[in-house]
Every structure is written in structure tokens, then in C-alpha cells.
Amino acid sequence: AQIVATRGDLFPKQYVDALNQFADNLDPMPVSMSKAIITQELLLKDGETFEDVFSQFDEEPLGAASIAQVHRAVLSEKYGFREVAVKIQRPSIESKLMGDIANLKTIAKLFRHVDASPVDYYTIFSELENQLQDEFDFSKEAKAMDQIYDSLATAAELPIVMPRSVPELVTRRVLVMDFIKGTPLSRMQKKMEESGIKPGSIKSKLFGRKFVESLTEVFGRTILGTGLFHADPHPGNIMITDNGDIGLIDFGQVKQLTPSYRDTIAKIIIALDERKGAGEDDFESNELLGKLILDLGVELHKDAKHEAGAAIAMWLFDGSVENLPGGYDVGELSPDSPVKEIKEFTQDLVLVARSVVMIKAFSNRFQIGWSLAEKWAPIARKMIHDSASTDDRYLLHDYPFAGRVRNLKKRIKKRSANFAKTLLVRMPPRIRSLIASALIQ
Secondary structure (H helix, E strand, O other), X not given: OOOHHHOOOOOOHHHHHHHHHHOOEOOOOOHHHXXXXXXXXXXXXXXXXXXXXXXXXXXXXXXXXXXXXXXXXXXXXXXXXXXXXXXXXXXXXXXXXXXXXXXXHHHHHHOOOOOOOOOOHHHHHHHHHHHHHHHOOHHHHHHHHHHHHHHHOOOOOOOOEOOOEEEEEEXXXXXXXXXXXXXXXXXXXXHHHHOOOOOOOHHHHHHHHHHHHHHHHHHHHHHHHHOXXXXXXXXXHEEEEOOOOEEEOOOOOEEEOOHHHHHHHHHHHHHHHHOOOOOOOXXXXXXXXXXXXXXXXXXXXXXXXXXXXXXHHHHHHOOOOOOOHHHOOOOOOOOOOHHHHEEEOOHHHHHHHHHHHHHHHHHHHOOOOOOHHHXXXXXXXXXXXXXXXXXXXXXXXXXXXXXXXHHHHHHHHHOOOXXXXXXXHOOOHHHHHXXXXXXXX
């Protein structure tokens, strides 16, 4: 529902508007219940009263979703009068949602090997089941949120506004964190239209470009950098602050990728970036992308076209491409979409793909052309560079071509072929061909 709500370019407006409520506009708990849960979780163990912790507490929630609802509050003098958001878990919600997921997995398993099924939903629901188990523990959410904040704060300027937790006011069912003042993206389009900013207008596109750029940088630096990233970027979890900054909230769903998996994504991004300007029939480039997609854990149907892997990589990570190899269609709902060639995929790919597809959806929503591969390429190259040894980096830069080939041959004898792959993926197709010829000779 949340994904469909972002795809006004694919689905009728009445569907998009109706499903938009699932972002953060469900029926809330009574405030008396919210306060009772807070008191039970935070206060009784220390003998404090509600007023000892909160000098203000807004009874009207900021938003209510399936697992929790959030209230704005101001902490007491003891906590520095800090303006905060208080996230409170709904009673008994864990057993209900886990039961729903178990039922969905049972149904999905029955259709897992049916050819007419477009996607392996069993894998998707299995990954969501794993994520939900952590999402019910707000102490894990607070830890992940603070870790992601710290990883992004290493830059001169944080590309996005994020909350930090109040560690002494965090339990399994209650999370107190910084308050991000603004409007959820789920309600922003209506607000823009009320202000006279129409979809497709110059102002709308300028806002959309800044918005998509911020999200792209954040997800590039977290997916490719630390591997720990926000895995639920739907419109209810994205804020537009009063001064126009982009805010990211609700870190209940996060994903940690292994270094090897990040490395494979980085190689795909670099290969796509270096493919720019090549024709759709560029055999070498298609071969490389096809292999890397398999390394990402994608299994194709036996009768899939030879170019299917490359087409999937381009469809997923490069929204600016108009023509896909193999005659596949870029249209996501097209019967000729390369997605139909996917038989199975790993759980690691589920939330990476979800985040990437969401960013693609936002670029379509604001009617701006966008290529994740182009924007992520500098981050991917830096990641590959930083993971290489000092000697390896010497070969990756201004080193004479002949010497590079000689040293590459020596390295292959001493080490696994992974080093050769690292070098070759970073080079344009023409250079890769020259090196391959030199090695064979």
C-alpha cells in the first residue's frame, strides 16, 4: 500500500489517495492508553510521576501507524526542556502482525514455483518477518538510528535531518527522541497544491530535485558505506522541515549488509556508470552486469534471454535508461519487464530493492530524470578504493598501462582472481578488452 501510494505515475489517483493513509494516518490509541504505557515503561521503576519527565505532552498524536503512534512533547527541566517525539507501541500488536506474516508466508509458499507468479513473495515475506521481529523492540531502533546518524555526521554537512534518541528514556515499547518539525511527505503534495504549486511545475521540480538528491546521497552513503541503512523510506517516514530541509524518521526497519554484498552492489554501480553512451547491444558490458546480478543473489529462469541480467541491473539502478538490452521494457508493469525473468532472489536484496524502487518512484512523482548509478558512482569508487590495500590502490590510479598489466599478472598468481575483478570492473570496456588480450598473450 505504501509503495502504491508513491506511484501516481503508475496507478489511478483515487487508489493513490486512498492508500496514502497507511503511511501515518490510521486510527490512534486514546491518549489515556498512551500515557499509561509510558508510565508503565519509563516511570514506575524510578518512582517518578509523568510530570517529572514531561513539562508538555500533546494529546493529539502527530501520526498513527500499524505498530505505534507518536506524540510531540517537551521534557522537564531535569532533561533540559528538550523538544521530543515520543513513540509508543500499540498493545498486543506484535502477536497480531506476526500472525499476519505467518499466514502470508503460508499462502506465498503455495505459489512459490508457479510460473505465472511475477515475484517470489515467500522470500519477501520472510525478510519482512525478520525485520518485524526487530521492529517491536524500540531499544534496537534507537541504537540503529544513532549509528546511522553517526555514520552520516562524518561529512562536513549532514545531507538530511535526523533525530537522536534520549538513551535514558528508551525501552522496548517506548522511544523518546528529538522532534523533527515539519510536514510528512504523505501530506506535502496537498499542501503544495494548496499553495498554488502544481505537479510538474518548475517549483515542484526544483523541490523534487533537492528532495531526491538528499535521499540518494543518504542511501548511497549508508548502503555502500557502512551497509546499515533505513529500510522503510515511505512518504510517512520522510519529513519536509519548515526551512525546506529533508528529514528522515522511524528507524524501526533497518538492514545491515555484509561487506561482500556491498562490494557487489558497488561493482554494479561502477559498471553501469562506465556503460554510459554504450549501445544496448554492448556484449562485454552486458556480460559483466549479468554476472554481477547473479553475484547479488538473483536466480533467473532457465529460458531467460542472455541480456536479462544486464537489463535487470539497469532497470533497478539506472532510471534514466530508455532502452534496455534484450528488447526488455523499462515499464514496471509491462509484460516485457525484465523483472519477469527473476526466479528467486536473496533476502538481502528485498530491502535494498525496496529503497531503490522508492527513490525511483519519487523521481517519477516529481517528473525528473534520475540515475542512481550516476549519483552513487563516486561513493562506489571510494568504497572500492578504501577497501583495497595500499599496493592495490597504486595500481588503480596513474600507473602506466604496460606496467599495470605486468603487475596484474603477478598479483593473479599470488592471490585469488577477486583482485583482478576489482581492477577490471573499474575500467571502461575498451580498456578491459585490451587487458584481457594482453593477459592471454
